[in-house]
Amino acid sequence: MKHLTFILILLGCNIIQSQTADTELMTMSELIEAKVIEWRRDFHQNPELSNREFKTAKKIATHLKSLGFQVTENVAKTGVVGILEGSTKGKTVALRADIDALPVTERVDIPFKSVVRSTFMDKEVGVSHACGHDTHTAILMGVAEVLSKSKEKIKGTVKFIFQPAEEGPPPGEEGGAKLMIKEGVLKNPDVDVIFGLHINSGTPVGTIRYKPGGTMAAVERFVIDVKGEQTHGSAPWTGVDPILISAKIIDGLQTIISRESPLVDEAAVITVGKITSGVRFNIIPEDAEMIGTVRTLDPKMRGLIIRRMNEMVPAIAKAYGGQAKITFQNNTSITYNDPALVTQMLPTMKAIAGDNNVVLSKATTGGEDFSYFQEKVPGFYFFLGGKALDTIDAPSHHTPDFYIDESGLVLGVKVMSQMTIDYLNAQ
Template identity: 75%
Template sequence: MNPFKLLSLLLFVSVTTFAQSDNKLQDDINEIERQVIAWREYFHQHPELSNREFKTAEKIAEHLSSLGIEVQTEVAKTGVVGILKGHNSGKVVALRADIDALPVTERNNLAFKSEVKSKFLDTETGVMHACGHDTHIAILMGVAEVLSKHKDKINGTVKFIFQPAEEGPPPGEEGGAKLMIKEGVLKNPDVDAIFGLHINSATPVGTIRYKPGGTMAAVERFVINVQGKSTHGSAPWTGVDPILISAKIIDGLQTIISREAPLVQEAAVITVGKITSGVRFNIIPETAELIGTVRTLDPQMKEMIIRRMTEMTETIAKAYGGSATIEFQNNTSITYNDLALTEQMLPTLQNVAGADNVELVKATTGGEDFSYFQEKVPGFYFFLGGMTPGNTTPYPHHTPDFLIDNAGMLLGVQTMIQLSIDYLNAN
């Protein structure tokens, strides 16, 4: 045979085989949708609170094991990790889904509505997947099943991280991403990059939204303790009023945002959500306690704001004859999308969803503990549409009426699969 004809034939066979392989991958993605919906509805009917996701973890682990994926359980109490090695060696990419529900009593007419009851902080409450974590579990289980059938396309390793307690562990307990990292979830094999998604009730089905850099806020809880001097309310000059000092501190803290923070760079928020002081109308109390939150999207701004809050709290209290201390508790770091990784993976999002359906958005001051993974390895986190097209009044997350359209999940499955394949192929 003419060598040129032989070469042409080999190229034709190679391209045809590749195209058939790609078609098979897409067929498997399409076929998994019904099962993904069934999983989502199961988890929605059987929600479990943070660090108590025992049945959820058991079902996830059983599924991963059935696929021949190496499984680790009881990671960070109830977390599950699956490791899938491709036919070829290469880097390691991690995919994360959070698995916990919220102490919210569901208020809708879904056929798979949650009727689960539990106790949260000694209060009887319903339990509901009111933030979409049920869809995240189902999506990642679908991703695992499809990729397990296409190990020939994996040039490296995929690590599936099913993370408990994203909403925060119960008081006095460790949990969430921090504890998973502490227990070595990013090691053995060492993760090179991590991807995560969050379905959104106000984003139309078929749409993906993203932002390079700071995309969700660092969240700090702060407590200010003000020390005054108690006296009779009829003679305030004989004491030191901690309520007055508290008012001046609150006013001062807001000037940090309005007069010192470079808001053209990133947004920032200081909110005092609770004040406790006094027992009677005619007694100036001894102490006051202020509790609130700080939200920042830039590391330098965060450092400046916390430093100035400390200085201002102490100085204002002293100026009015009292004293005050402030303590900060870190709830999440900045969910920071690695700039190079975001740029690298943006074409994947556009190829999967269509360029017109991938939207660059502004940051949000909500928080997400996926941020702790991003502090250790480059990460990319994006938002997936879960709102029925045409809906003009979507219900917010963390509310009893929260709704997600099942039709939004297939795009999540396809996107996470393609992000994994494209990242590993490029690296």
């Protein structure tokens, strides 16, 4: 009985230990907080659009090389990959940060405000980090520095992936996570799991939000081309009205959501965001074009919705005497957090942020190309608080007034560092 009690005490100690933050890691993270903020401000003031992140990539590579990492540049055009070998052989954890900015003109009055101008889709635009990728990059550079000084704690390998073009490559170009995977970023060494985070302007500093399973949506862009028969607006019976057909198609598509999709399982959205047709008030045009998006969080629902859209669109057009075809372009897959991996890493998160600050959340219908990594290896993607505690309403991401409280960055460094070590040491 005494032996059994001793064993139980030892097991209990191990459990407690696995749920305790490493004091040395936490201290190192706090010591480089100012440096992380300085990096973030530099990236913020010098943003670069997707597949054009040349200066950003150079700064990242220089930092990783200074830490003694094995560094590969120009991955998927402008991506940077760094490899850190631990003290012993083991599994490989990948950590990913996205590095691109958006064609958004910043309005926030801060000392490091972006005044950069560039060209996007043949238009001159302002450029800013209106989604927080500058913070992701700075956080991961901080994690790299902390872990480089903790090699003796690492039982395996850490692969740092600084990914370009998360917001999507320019038309006619490849880019983002898809291209990194195509070029072998998850190989040599083979990645076992991948972790990523996203700053969130609406989540209070000090808080982490997560969800097992589908946490962000698969994003499909669709185009519907409708063909009618042009005629005078005074005599619609002498032609076929593609605008009327478009209206009926839109109405029909919404019934797929409201009457056919099991919304008690997960949310789903079909949105038509643009309709183009006609040139004059008294002419029924020959054709119409609709462009929209589908957002799904469950693979079966995704398959059902796309199948029914393919069936419904031409059928509705035919019923009104016209023709229509629909084409899809996949922008992201479902950002799917492996439930077992989430369960394994939650104690680490809670040990660092506090039980009450790690919050189970609902899914979001936004999309993330981190999902493509998760199709290949188990992954865990979570949200890090960036909202000032004295703020009531925070501007949304992708807007000119987007703002992040930098005091939240150090928690990102701590959590990513500890998760990496805890995962590798548990294997």
